[in-house]
Amino acid sequence: MLSAKSQYAFKALTYLTEHYKKGPVLISEIARKKKIPLKFLENILLELKKAGILDSKKGKGGGYYLKQDPAKIKVATIVRLINGPIAMLPCVSLYFYERCKNCDEKSCGLHDLMIDVRDATLEILEGRTLKDLVV
Amino acid sequence: MLSAKSQYAFKALTYLTEHYKKGPVLISEIARKKKIPLKFLENILLELKKAGILDSKKGKGGGYYLKQDPAKIKVATIVRLINGPIAMLPCVSLYFYERCKNCDEKSCGLHDLMIDVRDATLEILEGRTLKDLVV
DNA sequence: TACTACCCTACCAAAATAGTAGACTTTATC
DNA sequence: GATAAAGTCTACTATTTTGGTAGGGTAGTA
Incomplete structure (x- = not known):
């Protein structure tokens, strides 16, 4: 949240x-x-x-x-800045990566799943800007 | 996270x-x-x-x-149970809905955006089961 | 030079998260 | 039926994060 x-x-x-x-x-x-x-x-x-x-x-x-055109400020940028990581696990975060304890990333099903979730989320958050928030 | x-x-x-x-x-x-x-x-x-x-x-x-077949236990169910809401805002949560303070849902750009994020996330979490976590 | 408005550090309280303690109940088996 | 194994339950504590406050400092403008 x-x-x-x-x-x-x-x-x-x-x-x-x-x-x-x-x-x-x-x-x-x-x-x-x-x-x-x-x-x-x-x-x-x-x-x-x-x-x-x-x-x-x-x-x-x-x-x-x-400072910039609102059509050029991505929602993802703001979320990362104020809220932190977008991914649901540190080990799949692009900007806040941390290795998992006790979990080999190469054979962790949760890892793979959370990469998919991350990508689906980013597709939206990276594609929208502040301008889109104004209705 | x-x-x-x-x-x-x-x-x-x-x-x-x-x-x-x-x-x-x-x-x-x-x-x-x-x-x-x-x-x-x-x-x-x-x-x-x-x-x-x-x-x-x-x-x-x-x-x-x-208790049940792992192929029938959705990842989304577990997330909701142990972690709480999947949506990024209470006002777009299906299972933990709460009305926003000072934000008219009908004219809130963030609201609309977060519904898209929620749906994209759910598409994945509702579609995978415990069985998929085992590689 | 006085006023306005942002800048900055530090602090505090409440809530959420993470983890612990210890006594209790149920069940299998000898 | 005694005993030990194993889950059940309530309550508590420590740590971290979040949300918010206080108050003086600094810079710009008229």
Whole structure:
């Protein structure tokens, strides 16, 4: 399941997508409109900025805005960033790989199955962008 | 990600699948062979028994065994039982549905996306059984 | 230079996860 | 029927993750 943090991130990003190219948006405005705890949202937006998804302007008239075209920001990227691995097992994760304890990957049926699940999931998450989230 | 508990459950079930129709298997044997903490495994097997997946025999010569044909036990069933929801959002879960806070499901892009992810995942998890986990 | 708004570190509480303890019950077999 | 084997059950504890808060620092703009 996506964490609350991830859901907040998507709500904020959706809001910023709707305001793309319309100047910086205040954290407090996003928090109010999307009903997200203000300080928690600050952390999330800062994280997205450090990852290169958002940029910000300080001082009066400042705020956050999308650094790239929302049609170029994949949903998969956001999930990995805020929520962590997409795969159901560490040993089949592309970006967070860890070897399994006590399980030979070459002869593990669960391993093979979870690769299929991962690929099916990625096919969707890699193919959709923030733009697709706005209806 | 699947919890450690879920991974233990699958290891144990795989072992029992390999011993299907060969009489009861000791908890301690499974724990030793699959390197699972004994008491933790006890809880897991008991849970699987209460759910109707396993059955057991008490006393000397006792142990656990699969109640049904491993080719008829879906992976999805086990995941739901031990790990919980398969969907990435409560509002798109078939078995653990909960309404979203502050999100109208009819106009939520994330909602629609996650339904697609859920269906792609289920297509695989509902189609494979314990038998498929044994290579 | 004062105000605004993001930046940053640290902290805290609650919930979920992982694992343990120990007493109890049932059953096979000698 | 005694005994030992083996699952049953309740409860507890420790650790990690998650969700959220506090408050001062820093930079930009008018």
